[in-house]
Amino acid sequence: MLNTLIVGASGYTGAELAAYIHRHPHMTITALTVSAQSADAGKLISDLHPQLKGRVDLPLQPMDGISAFAKGVDVVFLATAHEVSHDLAPQFLDAGCVVFDLSGAWRVNDPDFYQQYYGFTHQYPALLEQAVYGLAEWQGDKLKEAKLVAVPGCYPTAAQLSLKPLIDGGLLDLNQWPVINATSGVSGAGRKAGLANSFCEVSLQPYGVFTHRHRPEIATHLGTEVIFTPHLGNFPRGILETITCRLRSGVSQTQVAECYAQAYGDKPLVRLYENGVPALKNVVGLPFCDIGFAVQGDHLIVVAAEDNLLKGAAAQAVQCANIRFGFNETESLI
Amino acid sequence: MLNTLIVGASGYTGAELAAYIHRHPHMTITALTVSAQSADAGKLISDLHPQLKGRVDLPLQPMDGISAFAKGVDVVFLATAHEVSHDLAPQFLDAGCVVFDLSGAWRVNDPDFYQQYYGFTHQYPALLEQAVYGLAEWQGDKLKEAKLVAVPGCYPTAAQLSLKPLIDGGLLDLNQWPVINATSGVSGAGRKAGLANSFCEVSLQPYGVFTHRHRPEIATHLGTEVIFTPHLGNFPRGILETITCRLRSGVSQTQVAECYAQAYGDKPLVRLYENGVPALKNVVGLPFCDIGFAVQGDHLIVVAAEDNLLKGAAAQAVQCANIRFGFNETESLI
Amino acid sequence: MLNTLIVGASGYTGAELAAYIHRHPHMTITALTVSAQSADAGKLISDLHPQLKGRVDLPLQPMDGISAFAKGVDVVFLATAHEVSHDLAPQFLDAGCVVFDLSGAWRVNDPDFYQQYYGFTHQYPALLEQAVYGLAEWQGDKLKEAKLVAVPGCYPTAAQLSLKPLIDGGLLDLNQWPVINATSGVSGAGRKAGLANSFCEVSLQPYGVFTHRHRPEIATHLGTEVIFTPHLGNFPRGILETITCRLRSGVSQTQVAECYAQAYGDKPLVRLYENGVPALKNVVGLPFCDIGFAVQGDHLIVVAAEDNLLKGAAAQAVQCANIRFGFNETESLI
Amino acid sequence: MLNTLIVGASGYTGAELAAYIHRHPHMTITALTVSAQSADAGKLISDLHPQLKGRVDLPLQPMDGISAFAKGVDVVFLATAHEVSHDLAPQFLDAGCVVFDLSGAWRVNDPDFYQQYYGFTHQYPALLEQAVYGLAEWQGDKLKEAKLVAVPGCYPTAAQLSLKPLIDGGLLDLNQWPVINATSGVSGAGRKAGLANSFCEVSLQPYGVFTHRHRPEIATHLGTEVIFTPHLGNFPRGILETITCRLRSGVSQTQVAECYAQAYGDKPLVRLYENGVPALKNVVGLPFCDIGFAVQGDHLIVVAAEDNLLKGAAAQAVQCANIRFGFNETESLI
Structure with a gap:
């Protein structure tokens, strides 16, 4: 022990x-x-x-x-x-x-x-x-x-788990920075009194636009710039990140799926979605990071969900x- | 002006x-x-x-x-x-x-x-x-x-609007004190930072059991004792009160309905329910106090709803x- | 196995x-x-x-x-x-x-x-x-x-765990029926589509006033009548019951505490509160029924909380x- | 009349x-x-x-x-x-x-x-x-x-009010499609029973990724392509859209502010934020579309909020x- x-x-x-x-x-x-x-x-x-x-x-x-x-x-x-x-x-x-x-x-x-x-x-x-x-x-x-x-930080965990295999695998056109829109439950702000976390004051809203310190943490470890916009959500816990990327020309949906499968197929705490994308409730109270995605032309949207207090x-x-x-x-x- | x-x-x-x-x-x-x-x-x-x-x-x-x-x-x-x-x-x-x-x-x-x-x-x-x-x-x-x-206070408004006509009309057996269970939105605590009002700390729970100062306000103006148990609810605004009373022997549902109709039939901000009881959402953002009730034998349950910041x-x-x-x-x- | x-x-x-x-x-x-x-x-x-x-x-x-x-x-x-x-x-x-x-x-x-x-x-x-x-x-x-x-049913579990030791111990004056006000999360209605359970339609409200079939289940097993008013709450899971009772004359707070301690002191899934009463969030996702109470004169208010899908x-x-x-x-x- | x-x-x-x-x-x-x-x-x-x-x-x-x-x-x-x-x-x-x-x-x-x-x-x-x-x-x-x-549709209203002055004013580099992340309250799905709108099933999640028909409505009227990702949010009403765009090289924050002021300075139902960005609660129950933005280098993030049932x-x-x-x-x- x-x-x-x-x-x-x-x-x-x-x-x-x-x-x-x-x-x-x-x-x-x-x-x-x-x-x-x-x-x-x-x-x-x-x-x-x-x-x-x-x-x-x-x-x-x-x-x-x-x-x-x-x-x-x-x-x-x-x-x-x-x-x-x-x-x-x-x-x-x-x-x-x-x-x-x-x-x-x-x-x-x-x-x-x-x-x-x-x-x-x-x-x-x-x-x-x-x-x-x-x-x-x-x-x-x-x-x-x-x-x-x-x-790692809560936001960076989901962001990096989503993007690192794609970047390391050379699937993204990084001339266009990945756009990470993330929404976190209020527990991300910690257990403390504050008007901003007061029940009646909380509603969906962005904060720290262009200034949140999780952006450089993400960018440093990924080795590429990103646009990161965090939001406060009206729920106690959980993070959902919707990440919009540009694929390198010709990269297919299958290649993206294979890239993720190779990275996480044997990883017990990353759950890959073959169809569709995760919802927040799928991960609240659980130690997983869930990842799903969709492709249209050169556009890729990856959605990751985790409990900010757990996998985060x-x-x-x-x-x-x-x-x-x-x-x-x-x-x-x- | x-x-x-x-x-x-x-x-x-x-x-x-x-x-x-x-x-x-x-x-x-x-x-x-x-x-x-x-x-x-x-x-x-x-x-x-x-x-x-x-x-x-x-x-x-x-x-x-x-x-x-x-x-x-x-x-x-x-x-x-x-x-x-x-x-x-x-x-x-x-x-x-x-x-x-x-x-x-x-x-x-x-x-x-x-x-x-x-x-x-x-x-x-x-x-x-x-x-x-x-x-x-x-x-x-x-x-x-x-x-x-x-x-008047927010809780006392709904409680008194519910009970006063019945008490003044002599319909209740007051040997058994009316039992007022009330649930209020968090805005009732005011706009201020405090751990108790923090988003992640709020969930349905009683508070001030036997000690809330709205009890004596209610009792004094009604001229009778009541049992009043306030609860904090997980919503920003609104109050719902469920009031359990004993009718004097032989008082009928019709008499209760008539009593309310006489008291509030011409009052624009009290809305009486002929059937059923109000839900909180019926009144949020509105200046009304809604009242409905049900009778079984000598037992009467009155339900009142109001926006604590408005009619309250x-x-x-x-x-x-x-x-x-x-x-x-x-x-x-x- | x-x-x-x-x-x-x-x-x-x-x-x-x-x-x-x-x-x-x-x-x-x-x-x-x-x-x-x-x-x-x-x-x-x-x-x-x-x-x-x-x-x-x-x-x-x-x-x-x-x-x-x-x-x-x-x-x-x-x-x-x-x-x-x-x-x-x-x-x-x-x-x-x-x-x-x-x-x-x-x-x-x-x-x-x-x-x-x-x-x-x-x-x-x-x-x-x-x-x-x-x-x-x-x-x-x-x-x-x-x-x-x-x-047992979800409501009856919390109600009986709260009342049975008091009744069996002879602490209550049952001439005055216990008044059980209970609020349940929406999952109590099951996993099915229905307008009443639709997200935008849900808000705190009583239902089944005097008619819910958990009342006779409670009354039969306790061997005494009760007034039971269930409410739908705006949360997915959990039940909170606030129970107002009359103590037999002279019964003290200590006797109530001892009665509960004797009944549940060695029971791992009932958690007794020495001070204060439970909040819903204390039990959501957990297998416990939490019980707390307060006494004033002959009046006793017991508050019980459980997850309706778990202990319930x-x-x-x-x-x-x-x-x-x-x-x-x-x-x-x- | x-x-x-x-x-x-x-x-x-x-x-x-x-x-x-x-x-x-x-x-x-x-x-x-x-x-x-x-x-x-x-x-x-x-x-x-x-x-x-x-x-x-x-x-x-x-x-x-x-x-x-x-x-x-x-x-x-x-x-x-x-x-x-x-x-x-x-x-x-x-x-x-x-x-x-x-x-x-x-x-x-x-x-x-x-x-x-x-x-x-x-x-x-x-x-x-x-x-x-x-x-x-x-x-x-x-x-x-x-x-x-x-x-117009609910999503297209906020999206177009946000983007149209910028596009018409020639401020955007449209080689990079604007990325619209939008989250709507559940009332957007209408008043009907359905498992997807059931209280316990709702949590923050994207839907209709790449396929929602509000995308072509937006694109047609703006005259440019956009990436539009709608999300279901765990609230009854309101829409928040976070829009990430590329400014033409050299366009300043002041130019963006002036562009919006010129478009909406005399419009009573569009409220511009000089500092910061709107939160959902600012507009729920109100007929406004609120717009705020932030600039960093060539990156522009516009945030718009409206009540989907009202301005939407x-x-x-x-x-x-x-x-x-x-x-x-x-x-x-x-």
Whole structure:
């Protein structure tokens, strides 16, 4: 049994991680922590997330320094703010833990990226170079020896799973940038009070047009520019992305289907649609990314759906841990 | 044209009042105000409530004392916190305005009530005695000469419209207290950030069981005790109340129907159902309170629906103003 | 491994049963069936319920007589219409299967009940007498030898779990009938096209006032009359019941708490709230019934929440099967 | 007062038309009709649409031939199926009525279009040529003398209002087709039972990818090809369209803003956003089309929102009628 620490466990992703690890046959929760300043410190996680009542009734312990928590811990999940993850990851690595970070702090191997898009100066360029980007279906071998895994962002997961096989396979005409229209449930904004997330204020609308920091994350890892327009949807969880691309002249529907089948035919958490495209409800509460597509002439529309808190966060983190430690890739997830 | 001031115009009720007064043929908005400390001061009301864009693009002026705003004003709507309404109403009355208050500060003619349920000491017992409770269908004559109208709470409006004719008509066996189960949309909590109103946290649930201050408001005005259980519903607006009562022995369905017909047959904003009971969607966005009922033996179930922001607040306030000034009762409302 | 047949597997309950049995370590799905006339015959269950894609991709086989399906089957779940269950259960029993029926056809040991409330004449009074009512927390020993288990209705499950300990413990003054206000998600109406279930037509509203057939089911098994008012809620799944009762004079909050603790302290699928009452979201997607309460004087309000498709149907059916066959009571459910 | 007939008044658009005409100072409803075979024949429109109770309590009369209804009628609104409108419009024109058709039967001046996209052979090419396409902001003068107005489709209204000024102004590089991602509320599918519109089946998902017949309507009237991907959203009403375009090299944000201001600065039902983009809730229940945009380099994203039943149907029909008869363009709409 791997001793597992979940840091920043009060949020929606933390609650999902706690549920997965609780039922994992090879991992056990040693502690759940929150910031020492948090008003939630000392509460049970099931007080904040009553769906966990009777399953995970552990306290959220205030963490003021890692020393009291790192000892004997094999695995750490950081569900913390970007700056906090930036500071904590090196400390837990020094303590001998394997770290899975769900923030944006370790996703792009370029210190300038953080200055530009996250507003802080990255202090650990050498470590950044060693961090493995946890897009699980594409990083299998690298994950097996990773010390620090940067779990991808929610939007980038669906976008890259959709586009990477096509781009790597040379099927797209990239003179025309892929247009990614994405809609996310409100949980993507985290568990916090805010007028923008207030029930009566939420309705379908774009936000962060041209400015969302998931765009450069997508573009960097795909190696091509994209137009990315995120929307807030009037539902608690799930992401649907509709991606409009230009095929290279002559590429057929069959070639696209074969490209996807080759990439994901043996991947248990990507579900390909032979006909039609996914709906959001197909994936909510589940660890899958569903992908379907349609072709007309040189135009290709790919539709991907995932649960932003699961394949877009907690489930992919656990999937990466499963791969890292040689467990069944879907252990505790399905 | 009556010069009209809306105080506390940044909230959901304020926005509805602004829309009604804007299209009222005999009333005109002189100013919209918010607290001088409000972060919304100086913004347009249509920045906060974009549905008003192109209709009411007036600024929310910071009000620090009434003097700059009361001059020349005939009518004031107070959509302010209870304590604020308590302080402002006497000042506007002194300035010669007719005041329609949508808070709880003037609804019950008993100073102890405020200490017990609202947590402040009422300073104006004489004025409290003169305030007219604006349950419009039942206060017509008193409203015509009112200086200060206390617009009823959202839950009490539907509850009283449902029960008052039955109680006044002697149809109920009050040894068994009426059981009022009510569900309100989230806008009832006001326009403010708060975890409890956060999109992902909202789902159907009771709150304030045995402790909600609308219970004593209902009981006082009906002159009988009730059991009142409010619920938060997963919708932005509307209230549905299901009220279970005991009929006096021998009272028939026909008698109940006649009782309601007599009370509301000529009332334009109460809609009676001859068969069946109302659904929430029948009233959302509309100024009506809909009432239906069913009888079995001595058991009576009454169902009432209204929009909490309209018949439960802004529309009833304007209805009271229409009656007060001799306009058509439904002017600007339908 | 018990060979398991799910009859009527195309509906929402059938899909939940399929998911549970699929992951059950001691049960395996031998076939999923639908009526021979069904337009869904021959489709994969995951075509109808895409959340099952990659997990349960079995065909819905048309069943025209049980002979082709009963052989070698240990366990049958009937998720069929009342009349169909009435006809099929005896046949499967004759074939040596243990039958768990999720319809209303075997719930009340009184043939007249079916005539009056379900509109058909029950043909099997002797079998009706042997059927075990599957309110799992209360029928443990009887379930262990049951041949035919009548899984309770969704509303009756929450209502009885809430009231039975209080009534059996003599804590209620039953001269005043308990008032059960219940709100169910739309899936309670089943998976079928109908204007009443159409997205734009759904909003919170009572239905079946005084006439819903779950009232006599509740009353019969509790041995006391109740007032039951079901509502349709604007959400896909979940039931919340707010139950207003009269305590016998002198009964304290502590006695109520102790009564519940004694009844359910060791029951894994009933979660008691020491403070406060449950919200719908606490149980959606989960097999629990959550119960909380508040007392004021002689008035008691109990609030129960469950997922109508799970503890109100599929999960309770599997729970009954687990008890019947000596498995862990929560096997495959948590 | 213009005598006004609403044909096909049982649907969602019919109900909105009835509400608008009911409160119109220069138009009066002479009759509401449904097909003679309709199960709704003889019912009150307020039985089907209870929000109209107390406002429009007129019967839905079965219409079996126009003769009993056309006499003395000045204006006819056809809210009927495409084939029905195709048959009825010429008859009402012969009877001297001015016809506003909300179906697709008269929108494109090309008989082949109907064969290809609507599956019927258009019988009236001469009349088709005279029909005026009622995109109100762009057809003002033509509307003033129109006999037959083809009110645009819901999606095409927002798409064309967004793109037409840019295209006509030469601001776009049309080598790259505009990509229109649109999400509509469920009411767009009409008031009818169907599994796809069933409450539990609805979630965000694309449909009609590459095949929706609003694409050729948009392309024909804009004179350029577009990629159009409609989605079903989990809300009853409203449309949001996010349109990604390529600007001609060197075109600035200011030029785009000026282009829109010139087109719509004096148009009361198009609301331009100086900053930011619209949200769906800004327009639900209102007759506006809201437009905002953002520019980055040569990339332009335009966001348009409207209520599919109002500016996308009933409100635009009344707006056309107002223009046609010389009334205030927004009469009864705001």
